[in-house]
Each structure stands twice: as structure tokens, then as C-alpha cells.
Amino acid sequence: MSPERDTERLLRQWLDEGPTRAADRLLDNVEGRIDRQRQRPAWRLSWKNVFMNRTIGSFAAGMAVVAVALIGFTVLAGQNKDGAGIGGPTEPSAHVAVTPSPTPTAADPSEAPPADRGLTVSFTGSLPDGWGQDGDTFSKSEITVEVLEDRSVMSAIPDCINGPASGVGKSASEFVEALATREGLEVTGPEAVQVGGLSGQVLEIHISDGWTDTCPWSNEGDTFVPLFGTFDEKNYWLYSGVVGEERTRLYVLDKPDGGNVVVAAWAPNAAEWAANEADITSIVEGIQIDLGS
Amino acid sequence: MDRQLVESAQRGDKAAFVDLVRTRTDRLFALAHRILRDVDRAEDALQDALVIAWRDLRGLRDPDRFDAWLHRLVVHECIDHAARERRRTANLRILPVEGPAGSDDMLTLADRDELERGFQRLSPDQRALLVLHYYEGYPLTAIADLLGIPPGTVRSRLHYARDAMRAALDADARVANVGGRPA
Numbered sequence: 001m002s003p004e005r006d007t008e009r010l011l012r013q014w015l016d017e018g019p020t021r022a023a024d025r026l027l028d029n030v031e032g033r034i035d036r037q038r039q040r041p042a043w044r045l046s047w048k049n050v051f052m053n054r055t056i057g058s059f060a061a062g063m064a065v066v067a068v069a070l071i072g073f074t075v076l077a078g079q080n081k082d083g084a085g086i087g088g089p090t091e092p093s094a095h096v097a098v099t100p101s102p103t104p105t106a107a108d109p110s111e112a113p114p115a116d117r118g119l120t121v122s123f124t125g126s127l128p129d130g131w132g133q134d135g136d137t138f139s140k141s142e143i144t145v146e147v148l149e150d151r152s153v154m155s156a157i158p159d160c161i162n163g164p165a166s167g168v169g170k171s172a173s174e175f176v177e178a179l180a181t182r183e184g185l186e187v188t189g190p191e192a193v194q195v196g197g198l199s200g201q202v203l204e205i206h207i208s209d210g211w212t213d214t215c216p217w218s219n220e221g222d223t224f225v226p227l228f229g230t231f232d233e234k235n236y237w238l239y240s241g242v243v244g245e246e247r248t249r250l251y252v253l254d255k256p257d258g259g260n261v262v263v264a265a266w267a268p269n270a271a272e273w274a275a276n277e278a279d280i281t282s283i284v285e286g287i288q289i290d291l292g293s
Numbered sequence: 294m295d296r297q298l299v300e301s302a303q304r305g306d307k308a309a310f311v312d313l314v315r316t317r318t319d320r321l322f323a324l325a326h327r328i329l330r331d332v333d334r335a336e337d338a339l340q341d342a343l344v345i346a347w348r349d350l351r352g353l354r355d356p357d358r359f360d361a362w363l364h365r366l367v368v369h370e371c372i373d374h375a376a377r378e379r380r381r382t383a384n385l386r387i388l389p390v391e392g393p394a395g396s397d398d399m400l401t402l403a404d405r406d407e408l409e410r411g412f413q414r415l416s417p418d419q420r421a422l423l424v425l426h427y428y429e430g431y432p433l434t435a436i437a438d439l440l441g442i443p444p445g446t447v448r449s450r451l452h453y454a455r456d457a458m459r460a461a462l463d464a465d466a467r468v469a470n471v472g473g474r475p476a
Contacts, residue, residue: 007459015428022322
């Protein structure tokens with residue numbers, strides 16, 4: 001190939017070659033798989049920026065290594081102190097709830113990493129008219145109340161990193177303090193609260209009047225302020241933010257292991273919020289949270 | 294019509310979802326194949342992306358943005374699959390391609406081989422950028438929107454990827470010229 005030949009033209013030609021029809025079995029397989037895949041509730045769930053996530057993922061992995069090393073050091077220090085060997089008596093765990101697995105094993109539940117732990121949400125009250133419950137989510141049209149575990153405060157505008165905010169822990173006090181002072185938000189609270197047997201703080205949030213900003217990766221098509229998120233099992237960053245006229249109330253509850261449970265209520269605007277606020281409060285009051293035994 | 298299908302699928306109608314993606318599967322498969330350069334891997338990535346689309350469809354706020362949203366999912370899933378493949382295999386994977394040899398206007402077997410080699414050396418996100426721009430014909434702003442990165446970043450990464458391809462082709466051409474010179 002002579003160097004002066006047009007790279008771009010060759011590239012286009014080359015890319016134009018190749019198959020353009022998918023095999024019929026592909027869609028058959030997808031149909032089979034979605035039969036077993038429940039849809040996630042309609043909360044502000046969006047896809048992370050792959051490029052940034054890889055960096056953040058590496059950072060998170062590095063932090064995990066540090067955490068494991070610290071835990072190991074603590075365990076070893078404890079063993080030296082009380083003379084117990086590996087597998088010997090240990091302090092009772094605050095909770096050992098493990099997300100149900102399709103292939104249960106006899107492994108010690110305390111070996112499960114924190115990210116794999118789950119919680120059980122039950123509802124002891126009576127659902128207001130028009131509301132339904134689907135697992136950890138209660139909804140009525142566009143109004144949603146959802147129970148989420150171990151969320152991290154998200155990076156703020158103008159940084160707009162598609163990942164956790166640096167230096168903010170998961171405790172209720174750190175969580176709400178970070179959001180209460182976040183640019184672009186009008187915040188009421190925080191106030192102390194108890195939900196489902198856990199203590200924490202509650203605050204109400206909407207976008208400030210005159211706020212026009214968003215993040216460059218946001219596909220929400222409106223004013224936007226990032227709130228919190230989590231890495232899923234494939235290390236995708238899933239985030240929730242407040243958009244346009246939305247109203248949200250966040251109950252951020254402390255777990256004994258240092259993590260949190262966030263009960264988030266969302267409404268598309270102030271009018272819908274006002275019309276449904278009593279229902280939302282009643283639902284939250286009926287939520288019971290079981291972290292396991 | 295598509296908007297109605299999206300809304301039905303968001304309410305849990307699986308048949309509506311299948312109808313919705315059926316008309317898009319070929320194009321998305323072609324896109325996935327260009328990024329991953331392998332039929333099986335392209336099928337795997339596309340399947341995963343479509344299942345994720347079903348799972349997360351209720352989170353799509355504007356049904357009219359379904360196509361852009363689905364494209365984004367597919368591209369991200371391809372990048373994810375490609376990244377995993379790069380971690381698994383250290384060796385370059387060169388696909389045998391049949392084709393005409395000869396004139397300057399047509400791709401020769403050697404061209405294809407050089408392009409394949411150059412392409413495989415790129416990072417998965419650089420490959421995706423090249424495919425979106427040169428195969429799908431997307432302008433930089435659309436790619437920025439699709440991948441969720443600033444247009445300036447797209448421009449610089451595309452520039453780098455194109456230069457890397459040119460360098461790969463030029464390097465191979467220099468080797469060929471030296472090797473083919475008459476004694």
C-alpha cells in the first residue's frame with residue numbers, strides 16, 4: 001500500500017465490508033433471556049461514561065485492596081490479641097444478609113463482600129389508592145418511592161465525574177451534608193428521622209430557581225444536578241439526579257456496617273408532589289427494613 | 294408508532310419490545326461487528342445490550358430518544374466486551390478476508406490485513422469512535438452525545454485513532470516498499 005493513499009477512504013471502504021444481517025437466533029435468544037429478566041423500576045437510571053468509569057473502577061479497585069488490607073490487618077491484630085486462629089471465634093457480625101444467589105453455596109456468609117449484601121423490604125401498612133409495590137419500589141404513575149442500599153454521593157457540577165464524589169462517606173450525616181450544600185439545589189432540612197428501624201436524616205430537594213446547568217454526559221435534556229449512585233455488578237455507574245421541575249425527598253439511614261439505606265421519593269413537579277405527599281409519607285412510615293440476622 | 298411500542302414495552306409488554314428491536318437488529322449487529330470484528334462476539338454483545346435495554350427501559354424518560362439510547366447501550370456493551378477480550382488475549386487476532394487484489398481504488402488483501410492489524414492495536418473506545426464516525430457517519434457532536442464525553446475529547450481521541458491507523462498503514466507500507474525493491 002502506498003503511504004499517500006487516503007487512510008480515511010480506505011477505512012471507510014474497509015468498514016463497509018462485512019456482514020450486515022444478524023442471525024435469526026439472536027432475537028430468539030434475546031426473547032428467551034428477557035422472559036427471565038425483570039424490568040427495573042423507572043428511577044433515574046442511566047448509563048455511565050465508559051471512559052471515566054474505567055478510571056474510577058481502577059480507583060475503586062485500589063481502594064478495595066486497601067480496605068481488604070486494613071480488614072486483614074485488623075483481623076490479624078485481633079487474633080494476636082485473643083489468641084484465636086483463622087476460623088476461630090469471631091465477633092458477631094452486625095448483619096450478614098447476603099443477596100440471594102441462584103446457586104447457593106455453603107460458604108460462610110461473613111465472607112461475602114459488602115457490595116454483595118442485600119436487604120429485605122417489607123411493608124406493614126396499607127397502600128394508598130392507586131399505589132403498587134414491586135419489590136423495593138412503590139409507585140403510582142410517575143410518583144416513586146424506592147429503597148436503595150449503599151449509595152454514594154455523586155460528583156457535583158462542574159466536575160461532573162460520572163462516579164462518586166471524592167472524600168464523602170456513606171454515613172447519613174456526610175451524605176446529607178454534601179447534598180445540602182450542593183450548588184444548584186434548593187434543600188429543606190436535613191432533619192433527624194427513623195424509618196423501618198434505622199436512624200438517619202431526611203431532606204427535600206429540588207433544583208434552584210434560575211439554575212440552567214447540566215452535565216455534558218447527561219441525556220436528560222433538561223437542567224440537572226447529580227445526587228447519588230452506585231456501581232452495579234458489571235462495574236457500571238448507575239446514577240440518580242434531580243431533573244427540571246422534579247421534587248425528591250431522601251431519607252438517608254445509617255446501617256451498622258457504615259453503609260446506608262436511602263429511601264428516595266420522586267415526583268415530576270411541585271404540584272404532583274403536593275398532591276401525593278401524604279401518600280408518600282404514609283408509605284415510608286409503613287416500610288420495614290431487614291438487614292438480615 | 295415506535296413511540297407507542299416504546300411506551301408499551303416500558304409497561305412490560307415483551308412482544309412490543311421484540312417488535313421494536315426487530316427492525317433495528319441488523320443495523321446494530323453491523324455496528325457491533327465493526328467494533329468487535331468477530332461475528333460471535335458481536336452477537337454476544339448485542340444480545341447483552343438488548344437484554345439490558347429491556348431491563349432498564351423504564352428509566353428512559355423520553356421515548357423519542359429510544360434509538361439514541363439503544364445505540365449508546367450497544368456501543369458501550371461492545372467497548373466492554375472488547376476490553377474484556379483484550380485482557381484475555383495478548384495476541385492480535387487477524388481475520389482472514391477474501392477480496393480482490395490490485396487497483397488503487399480497491400482494497401487489496403494486504404490493505405485489509407494492515408487495516409485489521411492497525412485497528413486491533415487501538416483501544417476499544419478508539420475503535421468505537423472510528424466506527425461511529427467512518428461507518429455510521431456520525432458527526433463529532435453526535436458521538437459526544439452518544440458516548441457521554443465532551444466534543445473536544447471526541448475530536449482529540451478521533452484524531453489520535455486516525456493517526457494511529459495511518460501510522461500502522463505507513464509502517465507496513467515502508468516495510469513492503471523496502472522488501473519489494475528490485476535488487
